[in-house]
Every structure is written in C-alpha cells, then in structure tokens.
Amino acid sequence: MASPSPQQPSLLLPEAPKRRRFLEILGAASIIVTYVVLVLTQPADIAAGPGSLAALAAMGGFLLGAVLLVVAVLPTLPTSTVVLIPIAMVLNIVLGQFVGSTLVPFYLDAIGTVLVAVLAGPAAGAATGALSSIVWSLFNPTVLPFAAGAALIGWLAGLAARAGVFRRFYLVPFAGFLAGVLGGVVSAPIAAFVFGGTSGLATGAIVSAFRAMGDSLLAAITKQALISDPADKAIVFAVAALLVYALPRRASFQFPFVRRYRVLAGREPQGREPAARA
Amino acid sequence: MSRGTLSLERLNPLTTLTGAAAVAVITTAAGHWAFSLTVLGGLLALTARQARAAAVLRAAAAILLPFWTALLFMHGLFFPEGRTVLAELGPAAVTREGLLFALDAGLRTGVFVVAFLLFSFTVRVPELLTVLSARGLPPRLGFVVVSALTLLPAAADRIRRIRAAQEARGLVIGRSLASRLLAARLQAVPLVLSLVHESGERAQALDARGFSGRQPHTSLRTVPDSAPQWAARRVLLVLSLAAVAVRVALALFGGRA
Secondary structure, three states: OOOOOOOOOOOOOOOOHHHHHHHHHHHHHHHHHHHHHHHHOOOOOOOOOOOHHHHHHHHHHHHHHHHHHHHHHHHHOOHHHHOHHHHHHHHHHHHHHHHHOOOOOOOOOOHHHHHHHHHHOHHHHHHHHHHHHHHHOOOOHHHHHHHHHHHHHHHHHHHHHHOOHHHOHHHHHHHHHHHHHHHHHHHHHHHHHHOOOOOOHHHHHHHHHHHHOOOOHHHHHHHHHHHHHHHHHHHHHHHHHHHHHHOOHHHHOOOHHHHHOOOOOOOOOOOOOOOOOO | OOOOOOOHHHOOHHHHHHHHHHHHHHHHHHOOHHHHHHHHHHHHHHHHOOOOHHHHHHHHHHHHHHHHHHHHHHHHHOOOOOOOEEEEEOOEEEEHHHHHHHHHHHHHHHHHHHHHHHHHHHOOHHHHHHHHHHOOOOHHHHHHHHHHHHHHHHHHHHHHHHHHHHHHOOOOOOOOHHHHHHHHHHHHHHHHHHHHHHHHHHHHHHHHOOOOOOOOOOOOOOOOOOHHHHHHHHHHHHHHHHHHHHHHHHHHHHOOO
16 A cells, blocks of 8 residues: 555546546536526426426436536546545445434435545545445435535535645534535425425424425425535534544555645655554 | 346346336326326336345335325425315414325335336346446446445445454443444544555556556446347337427426426
C-alpha cells in the first residue's frame, strides 16, 4: 500500500474528453430540466389520483441524468478510486438499511458516498451516489428514482472537500446541512409524484402534520425533506469526516485529489515514515 | 434452479429488464388503481412460478408493508383536497379521495417494486453486465457492480468478526447512547480501515492486469438470446412508448395529467 498505484492517465491511450464532457452536461441538464418541469407543471388537483405524467417525468428524467453521469464519469476515474466505489456502496447499504428500518426520521445512507467524495473528488462522489442507488435498487427498487439526489450529495461533498471544508471539522456539519437542503429539495418531487408519499413511518408522520395544516403534497414533502435531510446530511458528513480522519495518512494521501487540493489538514507523509494518525 | 415453463432465469437479462421497465412505465402511464391491481395480480402469479418466489415475496413485503401503512396513515387521515368526508376524527378526516389516492399510489408502487424485484431475483448479474457492456456501457461498471455485490456479504461477515474481536477485548454494548456510539466507532473504524487498505492492494493488482486499458474488452461469456425474445423486447418498447404518448396526448388535449 505504501507505493502509490499508477493513477496518472496513460500517455499512449487516446482519451475522449469532449464526448464525456458532453454526456456530463447532458446528465446534469436532464436532472435540472426535470426538476424545473416538475415544479412548474405539478398537478394542481391531486384529488383525482396521483399524476401519472409527473411520475413518468420524475422517474425517466432523473434516472436518465444519473445514468449519463455514471457513463461519463466512470471511465475517467483512476483505478484507486474505482476500487473504492464498491466499498462506499457497501457502507451506504449496510448503514442505510439498518437505519431505514428504524423509527428515526433519518436515512444515513450516504456515508460511503461522502467518504469517496472527500478522498476522490466531486465526479467520483456523484458517480458513487448514483451507482449506489442503482445497485441498492436490486434489493429495494424504490431507491432507484432517487439516484440523481444521491449523485448531487456526492458532488456537493466533493466540492466542499475541494474548498477545504474538511480541514476544519467544525465546518463539516454546516456543509452537510447545506448539501441536505439542496438534496432534499431535489428528492421531494420523486417522493411526491412517483410514490405519492414517503416510505418511512417517522417521515410519514411529519408529512401528515404539514398536510393537516393544508399544505399541498409536494409542499408537505419538501418541508419534511427540509427537516430531515439537512440534519441527516450534517450527521453523515460528520461521520464520514471522522472516518477519513481515522484513516492512516498514507492511506488518505494516496489519492491525488487529497494531495492536489490539500483536502485534509496537516502535511503529506514523506517516504516510509510511520502513519501519523492511526 | 428453474422450475416450470415460465422460469424467467432462462431468459436473456435484457428481456427481463425491458419487461420490468415496460410494466412499470405502462402501469404508471395508465394511472388507474384497477389496472395496477390487475398487473400486480399477474406479477404475483408469475412470481409463484419462479424458484425464488418466497425470497421475492419476502423482500416485497419488507418494502411494501411499511410503505402502505405510511400511505394509509398519510392520505387516509389527512387529505386536504378530499371532498367526500367519510369520518371525522378531531383534526383528521377520512376522505374517499384520500383513500383512493393511497390505493392508487400504493398499488402503483407495488407493481414497480414486484416487477423490479422479480427481475433482480431472477437475473444472473454477470450475464446482465456482459450484455450491457456489449451495448456500450463502460466495462468498469461491471467491475463496480459485481464487486459491490460480492463485498456485501463479506462486509457483513467482517462486521461480525470485528464485533467478536472487540467483545473479546472487553467491549460491552450498554443501553446508553454514549455506549452505543462508542461501540459503533469501535466497529466502523476497523471495518473502513481494512476495506480501504484492501482496495489499495486491489487497485495495484488490477492495474497490473490492464484494468485501465481503454480498448474493447473481449468477453468469454456468451449470453443466449433468441429471435422471439428480440421481438418481445421491441414490442414491449413500442407498447411503453405508446402508453406514454397516449398519456401526453390526454394531458394536452383531455386535461388529465
């Protein structure tokens, strides 16, 4: 593990950056356009039943965006990052499945995604979030339409890491809080239009409280998401930060993103000196 | 593994994937609880013919029962858009529209969940990835998905062993939150450490075997396909597009979204 694995792109093999960049932009545009269309054209009267056009648009647009992002980003990542993605997915699923079945209005299903985003950057974080939802959907298909929201959280965590937020632990929960606000706003139309509500009993109780006050379904679920998601992501970011800090420095500094943007405080370990923090 | 003449395991993975997606799209486009109920009945009958029927039903029940309960609670008691009040319970009101909404959304999600679980419990993942790679998806996707699926049971087993080791070193998980948090830290940190350490070794091994090469990969696996399956996929695709087109036309000219 001490010697870095070959992470530089090959000089001999041709790249196709333009096509990848195009797919990335197309994926992001698909997610943004879907969200705008859903909010602008949300069914005003849901008494006749859950709107099926909105459900089709939410399912198709967000999923297409997530798949395009994965196809664009995955081939560009160094091998050390690609092998980290399955680990992040396993952590997401193992921890998320545990919390999802309890009566807590949190999900904690993005710890692995944030971990990868901190170590390998926004693109890797976004790919991990989307892929994690796709693989998890093999066991629980209801998480599939939320792939775009998961990708957004990974991307935002990577941006926060690049900006140096993870150098000071007290800033981390705030970054998580902000990411949770955006993630919650993007995920709410899926819960509202595709599933007609949230799947957890605790989150359902919060939605019911807002509905009792006369809110529309989208407004109630967005407000519920704005209560649950920021707190959830603040915890997730903090846990992921603690896990990254607990890694030996040679393990965390093997990632080019960590070295290049000085993601973590302290100096890069030199040569074969023992790990500073184990 | 396969049983009966309707075993989905024998089909090409693309056929079952197209089938699951088409069922979800058509049911959503139809947007009527009676249609969803009929499709759900059909899917359950198909599930009963599969070798892993019990596993599919268990997984579906674990997802759908809490979801249906939450929907019933949410829309059955609080539905401000409801006009026909069936019962008043203080601030809550049971309305006909709310119950119908819960029924509609619940059955639609039921179809979505059972269709995709039927796909994922009958598909052979390596075959699916071979087929998808041949159609232009990055080969790395295959590695990531298969690696995650293999790591899942291994990680669960490792957590068990880490916990046993920590307990042998004197870890006692008490009822207090602090004790639980400490226990979680003592188990999570070694797990993440060992997984990240292994991933570093795996990266070197993979790079030594040309993992980063961008030239087309040759697959040793051939996935059987047939003309009827090819035709069935096309038909399902056309039916899905037609269902969406009808729904869009109805929304534009008939006012039903």
